[in-house]
Amino acid sequence: FPVTINIQLGIKDNVVEITKRIPYFQSLKVLSEADILFVPGSDNIGYTASKIYSYAWLGKPLLTLFHSSSSVNTFMEECNIGLSLQFDKKEESDLIDDIKTFLLKVIKGEFKIQVDWDNFDKYTAAFQVKKQVELFNNVIENNEQE
16 A cells, blocks of 8 residues: 555555565465465456466465456455455445454454455366366367267
8 A cells, every 4th residue: 555545544654665576486485484475456347357366375364455346346255355345336435434343453452364265266276277178078078079
């Protein structure tokens, strides 16, 4: 969050903002050490964060802010990973209140993440490969029957 929002939310002593890019493996280390992860979206309706599944895999409370049509919202709801907010559904002041409440719960240890790993499974590479293999097997079977 920009410093002004950190001050406005009353969390400036609890947030570290790193704005420069870091290498991929270093970023995984930093993410694994974080208490909470924030994933901002875009006003592009079709935008999805390409690393959202990796972030979720870490088992950290996740705060996302995306357009209401983004698939991230469905993923967050299905997997119960954290708080998913839609910037086109609420006024800015309400979003700030929701963010503040969530962050304070995490800081105080009142938010316990309970990832629904059964729902998460369908977003894994293994599951997707299995679906592709099933598709190809169906094509082969249908071709052999002709």
